[in-house]
Amino acid sequence: MARKLPATDVVIVGLGWTGSILAHELTEAGLNVVAIERGPWRDTSSDFPVTHAQDELRYHIRHDLFLRPAQETLTFRHNARQTALPMRTWGTFMPPNGVGGGGVHWNAETWRFLESDFVLRSHLTERYGEKFLPEDMTIQDWGITFADLEPHYDKFEYLCGTSGYAGNLGGQKRQGGNPYEGPRSREYPTPPQKQPFGPTLWAKAAVESGFQPFPQPSGNLSQAYTNPLGVTLGPCTYCGYCEWFGCGNYSKASPQVTILPVLLRKENFKAQTLCTVQRINTDSTGKRATGVTYIDSNGEEWEQPADLVLLCAFQLFNVHLLLLSGIGTPYDPNTGQGVIGRNFSYQVTSSVDGFFEDKNFNPFISSGAIGMCIDDFNGDNFDHGPHGFVGGGYIGAVQTNGRPILSTRGPAGTPSWGAEWKKAVAQHYLSTYTTVTHGSSYSYRDVFLDLDPTYTDIFGRKLLRMTFDFHENELKMSQYITDRLADITQKMGPKVMEKHPRKGPYDVNVYQTTHTCGGAVMGDDPKTSAVNRYLQSWDVPNLFVFGATAFPQNAGYNPTDTVGALAFWGADAIRNQYLKNPGPLVHA
Amino acid sequence: MGKRASTAATRRRTLLAGAAAAGFLGLFTRGNALELQGMPAWDPLSGPPPDIVKPGPWQFFTAEEAVAVEALVDRLIPPDPHWAGGKDAGCAVFIDRQLAGPYGRSEGLYMRPPFDDTATDRGPQSPFTPAQRYRRSLAGLDKHCEGAYAGKSFAQIPDAEKDKLIGALQSGAVALEDSSGRGFFELLLQNTKEGFFADPAYGGNRDMVGWRMIGFPGARYDYRDWIERHNETYPRPPVAISGAPQWTPRQG
Numbered sequence: 001m002a003r004k005l006p007a008t009d010v011v012i013v014g015l016g017w018t019g020s021i022l023a024h025e026l027t028e029a030g031l032n033v034v035a036i037e038r039g040p041w042r043d044t045s046s047d048f049p050v051t052h053a054q055d056e057l058r059y060h061i062r063h064d065l066f067l068r069p070a071q072e073t074l075t076f077r078h079n080a081r082q083t084a085l086p087m088r089t090w091g092t093f094m095p096p097n098g099v100g101g102g103g104v105h106w107n108a109e110t111w112r113f114l115e116s117d118f119v120l121r122s123h124l125t126e127r128y129g130e131k132f133l134p135e136d137m138t139i140q141d142w143g144i145t146f147a148d149l150e151p152h153y154d155k156f157e158y159l160c161g162t163s164g165y166a167g168n169l170g171g172q173k174r175q176g177g178n179p180y181e182g183p184r185s186r187e188y189p190t191p192p193q194k195q196p197f198g199p200t201l202w203a204k205a206a207v208e209s210g211f212q213p214f215p216q217p218s219g220n221l222s223q224a225y226t227n228p229l230g231v232t233l234g235p236c237t238y239c240g241y242c243e244w245f246g247c248g249n250y251s252k253a254s255p256q257v258t259i260l261p262v263l264l265r266k267e268n269f270k271a272q273t274l275c276t277v278q279r280i281n282t283d284s285t286g287k288r289a290t291g292v293t294y295i296d297s298n299g300e301e302w303e304q305p306a307d308l309v310l311l312c313a314f315q316l317f318n319v320h321l322l323l324l325s326g327i328g329t330p331y332d333p334n335t336g337q338g339v340i341g342r343n344f345s346y347q348v349t350s351s352v353d354g355f356f357e358d359k360n361f362n363p364f365i366s367s368g369a370i371g372m373c374i375d376d377f378n379g380d381n382f383d384h385g386p387h388g389f390v391g392g393g394y395i396g397a398v399q400t401n402g403r404p405i406l407s408t409r410g411p412a413g414t415p416s417w418g419a420e421w422k423k424a425v426a427q428h429y430l431s432t433y434t435t436v437t438h439g440s441s442y443s444y445r446d447v448f449l450d451l452d453p454t455y456t457d458i459f460g461r462k463l464l465r466m467t468f469d470f471h472e473n474e475l476k477m478s479q480y481i482t483d484r485l486a487d488i489t490q491k492m493g494p495k496v497m498e499k500h501p502r503k504g505p506y507d508v509n510v511y512q513t514t515h516t517c518g519g520a521v522m523g524d525d526p527k528t529s530a531v532n533r534y535l536q537s538w539d540v541p542n543l544f545v546f547g548a549t550a551f552p553q554n555a556g557y558n559p560t561d562t563v564g565a566l567a568f569w570g571a572d573a574i575r576n577q578y579l580k581n582p583g584p585l586v587h588a
Numbered sequence: 589m590g591k592r593a594s595t596a597a598t599r600r601r602t603l604l605a606g607a608a609a610a611g612f613l614g615l616f617t618r619g620n621a622l623e624l625q626g627m628p629a630w631d632p633l634s635g636p637p638p639d640i641v642k643p644g645p646w647q648f649f650t651a652e653e654a655v656a657v658e659a660l661v662d663r664l665i666p667p668d669p670h671w672a673g674g675k676d677a678g679c680a681v682f683i684d685r686q687l688a689g690p691y692g693r694s695e696g697l698y699m700r701p702p703f704d705d706t707a708t709d710r711g712p713q714s715p716f717t718p719a720q721r722y723r724r725s726l727a728g729l730d731k732h733c734e735g736a737y738a739g740k741s742f743a744q745i746p747d748a749e750k751d752k753l754i755g756a757l758q759s760g761a762v763a764l765e766d767s768s769g770r771g772f773f774e775l776l777l778q779n780t781k782e783g784f785f786a787d788p789a790y791g792g793n794r795d796m797v798g799w800r801m802i803g804f805p806g807a808r809y810d811y812r813d814w815i816e817r818h819n820e821t822y823p824r825p826p827v828a829i830s831g832a833p834q835w836t837p838r839q840g
Contacts, residue, residue, distance in 0.1 A: 051637065052638060052829050054809055055638060055807075056787070057709055057786035057790055061786075069698035069699060070695075070696050070698055076711065078710075085713055086713075088711060088712055134667050194816055195815075195816075196816075237809060238812060239811065248809065256801060267625075269625070270623060271623070272624075274621040275622065300758065359819060360819050360821055364804055364805060401837040403796060405782055416777060417754070421665075426802055429803060503710065507709075507768070508710060522669060564802050
């Protein structure tokens with residue numbers, strides 16, 4: 001029996017980027033907010049100080065900052081004919097855990113999606129015709145436009161202090177920025193990061209090839225910056241420990257260094273850590289959420305009643321909680337009906353390795369969002385007509401580190417051990433440079449999330465089950481953009497170059513990205529979306545679902561900027577529309 | 589800020605979930621559920637530095653196992669005139685301490701049944717922990733060598749034979765009793781490279797040999813003065829989490 005706590009105005013599940021933003025915005029509106037976080041409290045000086053933050057084994061290899069699969073995991077299968085098996089350890093992606101969520105250990109690549117990404121199905125259908133899309137591709141429009149989201153992208157970037165150079169300022173194209181980006185209302189908060197040798201050399205090759213390379217937008221800051229909340233971040237030191245690591249320098253944008261120091265001091269906010277939400281409670285009609293039930297680390301069960309429930313957990317676990325709570329109709333791939341678990345998507349990454357003879361890249365001098373890129377092969381920035389696929393990605397020189405356990409290698413044919421291996425890694429470590437693509441992952445009828453029939457978590461709840469594999473369209477896309485990347489990388493002058501386009505089947509052992517998306521997507525139609533354009537549940541209007549969970553499909557960019565922007569967009573809708581008149585903000 | 593546990597007596601414990609959730613406690617540096625209101629104070633021991641490995645007796649391996657592992661890591665990363673091999677780099681010590689710790693016990697991993705370890709395309713599904721896998725595989729290796737090399741152990745056979753056998757484990761040509769030879773090879777190789785390149789705090793990478801060999805400056809945390817010095821050799825020697833030899837003046 002859960003013991004009932006005093007009611008609060010708002011309960012937030014998960015205190016990462018979206019939970020922190022929502023908590024801040026709604027406490028500003030005068031509401032009492034309680035956030036419930038499954039993992040521990042974390043801060044820079046205690047948890048990842050510069051004295052030991054730079055530990056590849058502990059943080060990267062042994063996953064110290066991440067969710068423990070023993071706490072919660074999911075099962076995986078390539079298709080509905082297979083039996084799903086549990087992810088017993090993490091491989092292909094790394095779900096976050098603890099205060100700050102993925103914001104603690106991301107690379108901080110801070111990209112906006114393209115204008116056409118938000119109206120993807122209409123745009124592609126108009127340009128190429130309905131028949132150009134694979135029959136089982138279930139991409140759709142978001143229900144919002146880039147213009148709707150622009151002020152909120154701006155808010156998130158100014159919260160973070162993002163370093164970059166605008167390529168489109170209010171409709172004016174500017175040399176040195178991304179010519180394909182949607183119009184920005186103002187310049188980036190801070191100038192671009194400095195570039196090490198690799199990106200500089202690649203950018204030169206890109207210019208020679210007729211492209212306009214630009215610096216990748218970075219949440220690792222080029223200089224000290226004080227954000228609108230009065231919180232100050234320090235300059236990045238190019239240490240090469242970003243993704244998988246907490247930043248000891250206060251220079252990577254995270255909830256810890258942008259928003260929590262303000263939020264935690266508010267009297268109308270509190271957080272519970274190491275408490276796992278079991279379910280969202282609803283009243284007898286099933287149309288109203290009454291709060292959440294959670295279990296703390298002593299095993300005691302609590303009910304937190306609230307007028308408003310905000311799901312701000314990691315993408316996968318938002319979907320898990322919706323399914324466990326019986327909110328919304330679960331997706332059925334046989335009929336195509338139902339929305340919870342529908343349109344799961346991922347990211348399609350690839351790389352090109354260049355082994356050089358006369359170059360020293362000092363790969364350890366880097367940041368997680370360093371690099372020079374081009375966007376000519378992203379989204380629908382190029383004519384797909386001749387190619388027979390849709391989608392794309394940014395490509396460029398964004399090697400983020402030189403940490404030796406995972407980055408030492410030799411060209412193909414190098415043995416994996418013995419004297420020859422030793423000689424090869426000693427010879428190639430400083431003189432190898434890897435360029436990358438970051439491709440879109442569109443949604444399909446047979447790719448989805450549901451509950452596993454066999455495996456349970458430590459609370460006895462059914463695990464989430466993922467059914468996913470790459471489709472022909474994505475593999476063709478990856479081949480094409482990897483070839484274009486290689487065209488440019490070749491001009492850097494490697495002695496040996498190796499292309500690694502993404503190949504199927506999906507390999508869960510190999511890290512790709514933690515950009516899992518969808519499963520409770522946003523849209524205009526309750527038949528094909530779980531939440532409306534304001535991230536509000538169609539079924540339970542006092543429940544909102546944030547994060548990449550809402551992406552109808554994933555674009556060829558890292559998702560966090562869009563996740564942050566959607567959090568501000570949803571917060572704005574709650575503050576300025578919902579609170580005045582609690583109820584559905586859109587009538588289907 | 590107050591700890592929830594302070595009024596625990598008034599609360600009803602859910603037994604099943606309680607036992608399960610109590611399992612979390614060992615998984616985190618910070619132990620118990622906290623209610624945060626106001627900024628928590630800096631807590632110097634809440635996110636502790638790594639447990640620095642100390643020299644001393646084997647903590648996991650038996651003496652015989654240790655001899656075999658030292659011989660194995662010294663073939664996976666053989667010594668050469670410039671750089672130490674796996675044995676002198678401390679790779680076996682590293683593996684020993686890892687197996688004696690949370691890694692060896694698969695702590696934090698999902699270890700609930702059913703296990704289908706015939707499946708190879710949906711992530712690792714072994715019911716065995718790394719510690720169990722080493723114990724079984726080393727026993728299997730011993731047995732194999734005894735039969736194949738007239739009663740000799742792995743460490744006693746010539747290097748060329750050792751390499752042949754490792755190659756046969758890698759290719760799957762030699763299977764070990766009770767364990768997959770290839771699976772053991774892959775685990776051992778991964779752990780050996782971890783030991784060669786991880787911070788010396790963990791018992792391997794002795795004298796930062798792995799880092800010096802490739803030119804990695806280690807746990808340095810500030811390259812602002814070097815970011816725009818392109819195609820130049822970085823001049824400073826590596827440092828580790830616990831420092832560098834040149835930081836400690838010699839006595840006398």
